[in-house]
Amino acid sequence: MNLEKFDGNNFRQWKFQIKCALKAKGIDIRVPRTEQNSAEWSKNDGMAMFIMTSSMDFKQITLIENCETAKEIMTKLESVYEQKSELRKMLVHEKFYQYKMLPGDSVAQHISKVESLAKQLKESGETVSDMAIITKILGTLPPKYRSLRQAWMSLDSKQQTIVNLTARLLDEEASLVGEEEQETALLVANKGWKLKSKQSEPMQSGVNQNKNTKHRFECYNCGKRGHFAREYRAPRKFKSRKPQQ
Template sequence: MEGSQAGIKLEGSKNWNVWKFQTMVVLRGHGLLDVVEGREVKPEAAGTAAEAWASKDAKAQTFLVTRMTEEVMLHIITCSSSADMWKKLASVYEQKTETSVHIVQQRFFQYKYEEGIEMAVFLSKVQEMKNQLKQMNEDISDKLVITKVLMSLPEDFSHFISAWESAPDDKQTYDNLVARLLVEEVRIKEKRSESNQSSAFMAKRFDKKSVKCYRCNKLGHFQSECHSKVDNQNSASSSVNNRHQNFNNSNRKCFYCNKVGHFKSECRFNKNKNNGNAFVVQETFNEHFQQSQWLVDSGASEHIVAVVEQ
């Protein structure tokens, strides 16, 4: 048989289902599957038919033994026909006990999508376990497989799940789910790539190596992050003193009376300023005191006279 050396090698139970599927397809294509599965038996009478069957069986045996490891081959080393080999392999790797069915079902429902795994690999693994259960006469519906897949997806697919649940029932097929998940995987990867590029740009843009602290004048940190032992209070006092030196009396100008030597808030002619203290004048009226005459010009914005007669 041409190409008998190509294809997957049977390594044991871990790849039995995939190997069996591929092997059955190839054997069917070469007209040998009926011989391997025992539906076409060896004729009892010798003749052309018996010789044709023997030729098919020899080709099938060659195909089987060249597609398995030496460890697997030990199980069929005593078999005399391809049908015996196939039946022996099935008995070893397809144990249909209640315990084995329970183990596969548990593995199916516990299987989760993990970060870093390709979506196609995850979906193929789910489908493989479904097929394995089907071979054990424990068929699982596509609707249950869809529910299992959706429950296994991480938080990144939350919007996809919401969109899927709002889709029409006739569109919620397993094949449609597979196609849309593969597209969604590409979209999420592109979004992550853009986010990583943006973060890298921001980190490069705000590199603290070029940042200068205005407290200690050193590079590498902001003033709010400075661990210098400089006393904040002394720094504040120094700043006030510097401002006081820059704005001494000779430079100060009042914007109310346009005179130098004081600020507008200190101007005694400014009636709108807030004075914290009151200037009180007490005097006793007599016949010599004239009401139109002030004793002191305090500069107050308002004047109150209390007349006390004696």
């Protein structure tokens, strides 16, 4: 029989397919052995052990090598893996309900992670509705998607599907990325303008300071204010002054 092999991680699914396979063969491993059914019981039990071990990895067979009956095999595996399954279920529950969208994740990555956690919950035996998945996706989005969440709540319940939500979130993400790029370009342009203005301020202040300085002193050549002797175009009239006695 073509059965999925048990590798230590899929016990619940493997146990179910073994149950179906044995039922198809008319075998019930819970039936006790008696003197009246000894021959048939041995045949059925041998077939059950063969079906079970044929659908197990060799690493898992090591655990049940000392078992004598199919029932012993199942009991041993249940004692080991059903406890692990409960622990795994608890851990998956914790991951699902504590999950939050990471700052660097895209919308597609966010949705994929939520759906993956929901799938793990289903595989552990839990029932996870589409509404629970949608609620988790919307509830863990960053604040910039607030308007989309509000618009989603106003939709008809028939339109509130995971496929529709994915399409709307991807459109909203593209729109937000475009707005952020425009804001970044504007911010860079403003910074460049401010830097250029600051660089021109010393030059302007130097010119003003030079003008103010000119008005404070008389030209040594003509005696007038407003320029220096070196800027005087007419022939120099300057004569060195003798120091006063």
